[in-house]
Amino acid sequence: MAKIEFGSLAFVIDEVRGKRHLLRMKEGVRFSTQFGYIDHEEIIKAGDGGVAYTQKGVAYRVFYPTYSDYVMNIKRRAQIIYPKDSAAIIMSGDIHGDQRVLESGIGQGAMSIALLHALGGKGQLTSYEIREDFAMDAAKFIGEYYGDAPNHSIEIRSVYDGIDGEFDRIVLDLPEPWHVVKHCGTGLVNGGLIVCYLPTILQAVTLVEHLKASGIFEEIETFEITKRPWKIDGRSVRPEMWTYNHSAFLIKARKVVPMPVRENAPEKEADSEEAMPEED
Template structure:
């Protein structure tokens, strides 16, 4: 994996994505461009005033409105982009990486790539010795998802995008992990069984209970998989200010169910059991 646009330390550089936070806490993701300005109702903030500043520094508009400038976290980068494809939300991304057990050096197949949010974390988790192959049936999603990955990580030699319907088959063999963000993942179950190495994990991301039921039934019908585990992730933020400590009035509740299972071997029992 080559170094991309994301810089970890040092002064802000031209061409880098940074996050501006207004006095009211509003977040704005911008790409620093010499000669350009970020416009506000209290005057412009020239990008040249930001280039060379340290992470977490302050900058002022022409009318004196103060902004904070930070390098965006992964969550801020993903949530502040303009996008035309649905994403896997950061609250679920961590659970996917843990329950699918994505490890350095792993060979991972995913479908579909969508906006590329999960792909970024899969690539970071497998590292330069691993590989991620993204199947995407829509060419526009394949292009936008790959573009998001390049924008965040730069060129990744260990990332391959295939404009293909994974329901028709998986080319790869001895794959360690498969992650499916598809409306009908049960159609890919027999292909996943063929592609996975023994003990390999397949994880599906599904919004409805009907989809979960169809997928779990298919695993039982096809055989070759352990009993799947199903759960959802609920995030409940809290407000802590002075003596006021309470849950906020909103919460990240249901986004999707995660269904996880493993490939099992079907060697005949020598005892006839």
């Protein structure tokens, strides 16, 4: 378990406005707020789940930041995949230890941390990123929360130009993932999964058309994840007035050996594609 100490992160929330702050603990440093100051030393003494007070007596709840606390509260240069979607990518992509996972692009590195967590120190995560400045920032961002990741490498290159080697899983968050479909013939194992994150439905349609036309993908699913927070406070029990609206569409597909054309193949039932899938 990560501990709050000098050099570590801490996440503090004030009791007046519920404002959240992500801090790096430093010896001899004070956290200055509109309600007064708290020495970092006092935050460390309070510990995970504890409480620290400004010299004016305002309380701050103290936590070690979760993954969501970290990625949602850091200053960002690239649009990240939010935790509700990264969780769905990991589950629908069946991503876990021992796998070779290719991610592109790395952006801020938020999805990379989620993938490293899923791999649990095993397997290998390779990130292809065209922008060196993003790659450098992402490496720093990942290191600050996850620490050293010997099973992670970043390569400055375009995934549209090809994939070196063979992967078990591919996760894409870039504008035109359909350019990658042709590289999956050799870049993704048979039975391997690809999951793509796309903000617009036109991108999703183009990708699905390419996946189908390739003849090497089946089990194609397009979906989105909606998070609808509720307020539960005494008799006031209702959905929150604000809500997370659309983030992106997720498209998942599984690589297959193309089905040989057979003269005596049974005819596909007209509505078989409309059948209700088993719940997962």
